[in-house]
Amino acid sequence: DAKTTQPTSMDCAEGRAANLPCNHSTISGNEYVYWYRQIHSQGPQYIIHGLKNNETNEMASLIITEDRKSSTLILPHATLRDTAVYYCIVRVGPLLGGNTPLVFGKGTRLSVIA
Amino acid sequence: DVKVTQSSRYLVKRTGEKVFLECVQDMDHENMFWYRQDPGLGLRLIYFSYDVKMKEKGDIPEGYSVSREKKERFSLILESASTNQTSMYLCASSTDAENTGELFFGEGSRLTVL
Secondary structure (H helix, E strand, O other): OOEOOOOOOOOOOOOHHHHHHHHHHOOOOOOEEEEEEEEEEEEEEEEEOOOOOOOOOOOOOEEEEOOOOEEEEOOOOOOOHOOOOEEEEEEEEEEHHOEEEOOOOOEEEEEEEE | OOOOOOOEEEEEOOOOOOEOOOEEEEEEEEOEEEEEEEOOOEEEEEEOOOOOOEEEEOOOOOOOEEEEOOOOEEEEEEOOHHHHHEEEEEEEEOOOOOOOOOOOOOOOOEEEOO
């Protein structure tokens, strides 16, 4: 079972920040938060992951609350090409001994509107 | 560029036929996975493998088998295809050598069983 809760869908105006929330209230201390996205007709693509601290890369920022029970993926300037299904997943990191496969929930369908 | 290649993008088979879906990765990854994706159901894990000649059942293994004779190749086998196996099949690979746990996906194989 997926251990996260995400809204089914969201809209965002092109050029604005897209903030995608995820609840993971049962997250364990050694579990990371991973974000993937799937553009139509393609395989899912890794975006970012984090444990406790906020993270940023060239694609997005990940904000994790202090209690780690929720997080937000931020696409700072959404474009039409960011229209996709976004998946939030929690699991133990490989170097911490985790080797369970990623379990994908239904994700959030983000529509970026011109 | 890292690559996961699935042998066929589109296949059409008849009920009862034996179907082979091939997946090859060029990243020397030890872990390989087969998912299927259906509208409204998201991605579901069929089988996975952490090493050559090893396999583990995922959430929906019934009606499928797998083969991992070489590290780079993971085959999904439908012994006797049925119409309810019409789906998009996605292969992925990962390594435990990095803590990202990032999954690299192929482009998918869309199977239609008539």
